[in-house]
Amino acid sequence: MGFIAENLSTYVDGFLVTLRLTAVSGLLALVWGTVIAAFRVSPLRPLRAFGTVWTETLRNTPLTLVFFGMVFVAPQFGIIPPLGFWTAVICLATYTSAFVAEAVRSGINGVNVGQAEAARAIGLTFGQTLGNVILPQAIRSVIPPLINVLIALTKNTSVAAGFAVVELVATGRRLGVGNAAAGAWVLVGVAIFYLVLTIPLGILAARIERRVAFAR
Amino acid sequence: MRTRLMVAALAAATLLLGACSSGTADGGGGDASMTDGAMDFPAGSTMAKLSDAGTITVGTKFDQPLFGLVGPDGVPEGFDVEIAKLIAGHLGISPDKIVWKETVSANREDFIERGEVDIVVATYTINDDRKQRISFAGPYYEAGxxxxxxxxxxxxxxxxxxxxxxxxxxxxxxxxxxxxxxxxxxxxxxxxxxxxxxxxxxxxxxxxxxxxxxxxxxxxxxxxxxxxxGEPFTAEPYGIGLAREDTDFRMWINDTLETMFADGSWTKAWEDTAGTVLPTPEPPTVDRYDLNS
The missing domain is CATH 3.40.190.10 (Periplasmic binding protein-like II)
Known part of the structure; x- marks a missing residue:
């Protein structure tokens, strides 16, 4: 425990990078994932096809492979991303957007089809139907699963440690070099800082779940 | 009294091994003579245990050209690998009985502590922090x-x-x-x-x-x-990692390394591997440090 206290500022530096990775890529994933979900229920077949390919490909690919593709394969096709934070954000956001899209789509499917029919009957366009009638209802019910996606994202940011980002896990590795005697305490410290992020998110999810359950 | 006899036997065995190996070098007769001699190790020692089992698990790198690099056949090659083979040879274990396990920079102490490997020969820098968890025989090379x-x-x-x-x-x-x-x-x-x-x-x-x-x-x-x-800007002594408390095994590996330095097998291992690119250095001096210093 003393080891963690002594190196608190180093841990906090790594923690802040993990926090920024989670926040920025989480935000992008939420926005883009919702767009993809809209694609998947849109009346246009090419958009539906794009949405399906996007989610099925990314959802069923290991995150490490997404990073590999971006960091080691893309340069061979002339796309040279700046190593570090933003490359990691792109990989994490892309990957997580597939899970967001699936969660949002399940929410959309959960809204009574009569709502969409009624909206169309009064002359709303597809965009209006989705934006003003379906999504507001759908999003409410998918907040708990979306928070679970964010918790998974928080932990997934650790993959970036192998790809030129010094976040919590890479910080832990650095601390490990100079302090082999501290052994497992180095990793206990890393775990504690992940919990600082994930446990409040879990509590939040549980609270919202209770509130949504009441509203029904 | 019994311990004293044991120590005497160990010393005699070491001398015998040394004599045997140097004879081999002079005669240029290959490694075979090392593997068929009687292996008299103190009962209960790691050397005896490994020698009786006829196998040893060695942690090395799998992606390190010239030191430990796995070829298409799945067998690693390089200077570290040759050093491990020579040590195994002095235990009476032939190279094909060695179990190779990939160790990367970040997990070597863990592998040793959990007993998943008997020794680690993996471009492993000797330093005081690592000595808190494991121990090092050698160095067998000074890198930088x-x-x-x-x-x-x-x-x-x-x-x-x-x-x-x-x-x-x-x-x-x-x-x-x-x-x-x-x-x-x-x-x-x-x-x-x-x-x-x-x-x-x-x-x-x-x-x-x-x-x-x-x-x-x-x-x-x-x-x-x-x-x-440019020139190397640090001194990185490479050691052979093993369990921290196993001082008998560590000192035996140190003796074996000195035998290898003296009889030319170390130089040959270097010239066959890393020596194809780097000049052949003088063998380093092994460090028989005290565990509690």
Whole structure:
């Protein structure tokens, strides 16, 4: 425990990078994932096809492979991303957007089809139907699963440690070099800082779940 | 009284082994004579245990040209691998009875502590922090941190040219710690393995790769477009990692290394592997340190 206290500022530096990775890529994933979900229920077949390919490909690919593709394969096709934070954000956001899209789509499917029919009957366009009638209802019910996606994202940011980002896990590795005697305490410290992020998110999810359950 | 007899027997066995091996070197008769002699190790010792089992599990790198690199047949090759084979030979274990296990920079202490490997020969720098958890026989080679750049790069000729440059290294390694501590103006870009640094170097995403010179020499040997720059700027003694409390085994490996230094088998192992790219150095002096110092 003393080891963690002594190196608190180093841990906090790594923690802040993990926090920024989670926040920025989480935000992008939420926005883009919702767009993809809209694609998947849109009346246009090419958009539906794009949405399906996007989610099925990314959802069923290991995150490490997404990073590999971006960091080691893309340069061979002339796309040279700046190593570090933003490359990691792109990989994490892309990957997580597939899970967001699936969660949002399940929410959309959960809204009574009569709502969409009624909206169309009064002359709303597809965009209006989705934006003003379906999504507001759908999003409410998918907040708990979306928070679970964010918790998974928080932990997934650790993959970036192998790809030129010094976040919590890479910080832990650095601390490990100079302090082999501290052994497992180095990793206990890393775990504690992940919990600082994930446990409040879990509590939040549980609270919202209770509130949504009441509203029904 | 019994212990004294045991020590005498051990000393005699060591002398015998030494004599036997040096005879081999003079006669130029290969390794076979080492494996068929009677192996008299003190009962209960790790040497006796391994020798009786007829097998040893060795942790080494699988992606380290010239030191430990797995070929298409799944068997690693290199200087570390040869050193491990020589040690196994002195235990009466033939090379095909060695179980190779991949150890990367960040997990070597864990593998030793959990007993998943008997020894680790994996470009393993001896340092005091690691000595808190495991122990080191050797050193069997003195490496030093250096720089690898593209051949046509003229900006970087040594560590003093690194200010403002980005340098790729391995997350959680000694070279990374050294760069962070001594070259604060350098942007350190950490990846999971050294081989992953090469593409970013070619793509211009990093300016140099930094780690021990021998590791870099391996990459330079395999890639015509890469070059090792400048003199080594650290001293990195490579040791053989083993369980911390097993001092008898450690001292036996130290004795065995000295035998190898003296009888030419160490030099031959070097010349067959890393020596194809790097000059042959003088054998280092082994460090029989006290566990509690």
């Amino acid at each position: 941190q250096s720089l690898l750049t593209l051949k046509d790069n003229t900006d970087i000729n040594g560590p003093d040219d690194l200010a403002g440059k980005s340098v790729c290294t391995v997350s959680g390694s000694t070279p990374e710690a050294n760069l962070l501590a001594n070259y604060p103006d350098t942007k350190v870009v950490p990846f999971g393995t050294y081989s992953e640094c090469l593409e970013p170097l070619r793509n211009g995403q990093v300016d140099a790769v930094s780690t021990d010179n021998v590791i870099l020499a391996g990459f330079a040997a395999e890639n015509d477009d890469l070059e090792v720059r």
